Amino acid sequence: MTRKELLHSICNTTADYRAGDLEPPTPAHVERWVSQFDPSIQLPVLAEMDHVLKKTYFSVEAVTSFLRNGIRTKKLVGEDPGSFWSKVKLLDVQGGGNSQRELNILFSEILRAECGVDFYQGDHPPSAFVYLDDGIFTGNRVRRDLEDWIEHEAPNRCQIHVICIALHSGGHYYAQQRINKKIKEVGKDVVVDWWRRIELEDRKAYTDSSDVLRPTFVPDNLEVQEYVEGLRYKPTFRNAGNIGGNGIFSSEEGRALLEQTFLVAGTKIRRMCPNLGETQRPLGHMTLESLGFGSLVVTFRNCPNNAPLALWAGEPWYPLFPRTTNSETAMQNLIARIFSDGS
Template identity: 60%
Template sequence: MAERDELLASIVETTADYREGDLAAPTPEHVERWVSQFDEHVRLPILREIDHVLKSTYFSRANTRKFLSGLFQTDSLVGEDPCKFWGGVSFLDVQGGGASQKEMLALFSKILEKRCGYSVSDCGADPHSFVYLDDASFTGNRVRQDVEGWIAKSAPKDATLHIIAIALHSNGSNYANGRIQAAAKAAGKSIKLKWWRAIALEDQLGQTNSSDVLRPTQIPEDDLVKAYVEAMTHKPRLRVPGQVGGNGIFSSDEGRQLLEQEFLKAGARIRSMCPHLNKYQRPLGNSLLETLGFGSLIVTFRNCPNNAPLALWAGDPWYPLFPRTTNSDTSMRRFMAMLAREDF
């Protein structure tokens, strides 16, 4: 089998359950159609690098279950009796948008039913602590807004809150932590925060050179990218080449730079031809801050975040590798039907 065919097959295998039951299963032809939108000489190198990256950044349903099963019995969290600990937890269901929290709670509830004989809804009649569970946190705004609302409406005067996600981005979690503590103080409450995750990704501005997200080392010779940068009030901070980040997501700095350059060029082109994108949907991913984009490469079996590069998810007329869904009701129905068929 030729290298190209092997890479196409490998990417399909890694992402086989992406939005399963909602979309047709990915095929080599699907991946080929996506990569064919890039210049011919970079297509094979892009396939090599994205294949390597997705093995670290794509979280399948099986990987998510493995994370939650490990969480269930993490000694530093639950102590010697996991069922006693989780029985005394109140699980927050306070997410203001999307279905990710409800789906993660449903998945963890299945684990509790199997291990302890009770569900999430049976827990926390007299809680010793609270849990906010989600699949990932990027900018920190979602968890910050949700938890601030809980603090204002129903949080007790003193509480321990465990914030748990598969993936956390450092800048967002630091931001959310500070804002939540400020909200608690303003409300006259004491909230002890503890953060738990499978992977923590560095994305702080001051750590650009050692970051785990896409941060270009230079502005490419591309008219659309140059026009985008020229229109920025504050010019982007460029990464000094030489590092692949603490999590080793990239195969090499050369491979990392390839994705940074090609996804930046593609993102600028997508913005020029997709009129439905708003100003915050930047070439390398959605960001309220004026940047080249958020640059995360985390994708889960549930969905692709808009904080990922446009080249991965934007559509019409671009062909996405990971078509996004924004219909949380459809997503939830599909997820629950799938969950009912699984053997825990």
Template identity: 60%
Template sequence: MSQRIDLLASIANTIQDYRNGSLPQPIPEHVDRWVQQFDAAVQLPILQEIDHVLKKIYFSKEDVAKFLRGAMRTAKLTGDRPDRFWRSANFLDIQGGGSSQTDMLALFSEQLEDEHGFGIDDCGQGDEVFIYLDDGIFTGNRVRRDLENWIRDHAPAQAKVHVICIALHSGGQYYAGGKIQDAIRASRKSIGITWWRAVELEDRRAKSTTADVLRPTVIPNDPAVQAYVAAMKYQPTLRTAGNPGTANLYSSDAAKILLEQEFLKAGVRIRQICPNLGDTQRPLGHMTLETLGFGSLIVTYRNCPNNAPLAFWVDAPWYPLFPRTTNTQTAVRRMFADLGGDL
């Protein structure tokens, strides 16, 4: 029992600043209530592996600030006069949904003020360098659409765009990068794109053997999961057991397999008890393509992406470890703020 108590406390401590100010601070009882929704035999192993993984890929506010400070000081990005580089840079605030870019810009401005004595409102003195900040690149659709529109309607004839994010998934970058290059060619503008990240995770289908996202090795012998898979138009891509991934996130392949199996079963169950979930909310996370789900375990202090397994974030009647703010909720709050109200 003491090991369980220690793990509950450790996980709560790791995620203690999750949505700080808008949610009660996570405590061991919160983690315990979440894990009790799984079969008793797997609760301790789940806690052990979630504790291990979150210590690697939960990004607290201080973790994000540290990454931004590091990017700010990267000579390969800024050259030998970082103060001059940042004063000339233009910061894009063009995200079509959510508030992650706005929040990241505010945090970057704070770090810039500490480092150089000026914030992003004092930047933009040049007309060639542009900065696109976000917390993560998952499927790549958001950054693709944002930059496609900007390139077509607002970008100058010549520009350098630096995409800076905490977590980047290889497949999402590959997809978005190709679409963005198509948009550049169509615009007949000269625009270069460079990607910067704190961590890169493998999620490409062709690299399933070494995937860092959750991608099951077998379909569990569970009637509900078997029925869900049987109803899919295309059978899911499975990974070969033996390699837990390139980023060294998991304690072992066996531990990763446990999460894949249990989160898949839980995700199918959640879809049954939460009928308002859309078709793209797959058991292992949001994905437009028909798969078992995206399967990312990245979470930041700001929010949990919907590309994470449903077991992480779906609300009542399921109890989430990471209650999520949706883009719709963010838009409503912005509307009320614009009208002088509050929610």
């Protein structure tokens, strides 16, 4: 594809990113973002991002389809979806951000349209609870939210369904272990089931076959080398030759290009942007000292801070996906358009 074709293709893939908050992305917007990289790699970066985003960008149509299918998944709801969901309570317990609240609004509207019922609103304990979010990354958010809820608010016996678009294996394992520990500590009978649209490998033991950015070496760049030297623990590098089980990357060459390019850019961005916290690593937010989480998942409502800084960091860097922390009004407007169109 030509440069012009790639610019348009990326815009088409991400056309509804933060719709209602931002104008639709334009070729000029993508061009301005990619022009921050060395001219010799701009076209290959565009080509690989075009491939990756077709796998990792979840539009409102994709998210709505996932939730609609979930509403009628027999393994979850049995033979009568309306009866099942009318006895289920949506949790609103997220400690930071608006992703859960916004997705709860969307899920409630879809349920009403599909089954003609609402989620349980009564006072006594419902048959089950749902914790909804767009992604499980490190697992810290979901485990903190559910640990607190289980200890202070959960009935002595209950079932929780964690439903998300993207589930990262390492974060899932970590969160489940911590949640199980809390359940044991408080002596309650709580069962947690996990449902996802896609599961992405990020566990350290499976670095070579991971679905996230895991560089194979430290590039010949002084800023990156100094950053790595300053880490308490040296990073685990990937052995080249595997694009991961979900086929997110087009090739080893394309994968390595993004890993190296975003690592160099992210280290530069950390120096350029003084308001970034220490845990905002070059390849994305990670509490543990590392190169960064490296997720490439983006949804129509936001870009997670676990993605590389090169995708979302702001002034003086120009982001491909400007982040937001408050878009509930935009979500409500988007829902109004979805259901007025009859989709």
